[in-house]
Amino acid sequence: MTLWNTPAGPVARGGKSVYGCPVGILMLEARFPRIPGDMGNGLTWPFPVLFRVVRGASPERVVLEGARGLFEDFARAAEELVSLGCEGITTNCGFLSLFQAELAARVRVPVAASSLMQVPLVQALLPPGRRVGVITICATTLSEAHLRAAGCPPDTPVVGVENGRELFRVLIKGEAQELDLGLAREDILEAGRTLLRRHPEVGAVVLECTNMPPYAADLQEVLGLPVFDIVSFVTWFQAGLRPRRFPPP
Numbered sequence: 602m603t604l605w606n607t608p609a610g611p612v613a614r615g616g617k618s619v620y621g622c623p624v625g626i627l628m629l630e631a632r633f634p635r636i637p638g639d640m641g642n643g644l645t646w647p648f649p650v651l652f653r654v655v656r657g658a659s660p661e662r663v664v665l666e667g668a669r670g671l672f673e674d675f676a677r678a679a680e681e682l683v684s685l686g687c688e689g690i691t692t693n694c695g696f697l698s699l700f701q702a703e704l705a706a707r708v709r710v711p712v713a714a715s716s717l718m719q720v721p722l723v724q725a726l727l728p729p730g731r732r733v734g735v736i737t738i739c740a741t742t743l744s745e746a747h748l749r750a751a752g753c754p755p756d757t758p759v760v761g762v763e764n765g766r767e768l769f770r771v772l773i774k775g776e777a778q779e780l781d782l783g784l785a786r787e788d789i790l791e792a793g794r795t796l797l798r799r800h801p802e803v804g805a806v807v808l809e810c811t812n813m814p815p816y817a818a819d820l821q822e823v824l825g826l827p828v829f830d831i832v833s834f835v836t837w838f839q840a841g842l843r844p845r846r847f848p849p850p
Contacts, residue, residue: 617686622649623842624835625682627675627692629658633771634780638815640693640831645814648839651687653678660773663694664739672700676707683708689842690714691835695737695809698751713838716809716831717751723805723829731804734758734796736789736820738773738810758800762788762810772812782815789816793824805829 628641635641643650655678658671668675675697679690689711690704698715705712717735724733735753737743740761748755763769765788771777797803808817808830821828 618684619651619686622651622686623688624648624839625651625653625679625685625687625690626835627678627682627690627697628652628654629660629663629694630654630656631660631772631775632778633775634778635812636780636782636815638817638832640811640814640835645832647836648843651682651685653682659775660694661775664696664773665742667742667744668697668699672703675700676704679704679708679712683710689838691831691838693811693831695751695811695831696743696747698747701750711838711842713834715747715751716807716811716829716834717748717753719807719829719834720748720751720753720757723807723827727804730802732758732800732802733805733807734760734800734803735807735809736792736796736813737761738769738812739763743809758796758803760792760796760799762792765791768810768812772810786816786819789813789820790823793820797824 626640637644639645655674658674662668662671682690690708691713695715695717698717701712701714704714720733720735735757737759738761740759741763743759745755748757767781767784768788771780793806805827806820806824808814808828811831814830814832817828817830
């Protein structure tokens, strides 16, 4: 909504159905718990967002099956969010980097499809000899195509949690509607330790999975490295859509 002053007083201009929610989030269809810090929990965000669930887009289809046949469903849901008033679109799965270019072309607003898109930016922050490492929900299906679509080098160090005790079982296989937070935390920490053991040159970590931010602070403390996730990415994204206004000096 645009406000401006006329001799008669302030005037508001409309044209949208919903105001004050510039970020629209495309959600996978799932029933597992989404705790604060998870992208799908409204309490995670310090600003209003609009959610839209893409029916039939299960975590298993997106993560394990390459989201085959789902682009039109995501595109239509994104168009609906834009029609409501969203000015930028993001998604709640890093594997949807595959749709980045097509989705941006379709909806014609800024799109931040994947947390992986932070990798090139974070790499530019690091000193020579250091690299960005990625922790993902499933390293075996995070392909070079996913990485290239997000602008990541194809040889980016990647470790997954698919062999852990909790996260993959609950989030991807859909075997439970209860999540053991302690076991989930250990899955993330073990993946971080493995990443540094295999790639000691890693100087920062990007979390691919949008369900991992609740554990980012613990991971940063254990590894002693910066950790970036979908919350850091979308917070940056939203700051461009809605820059802060500062009072005049």
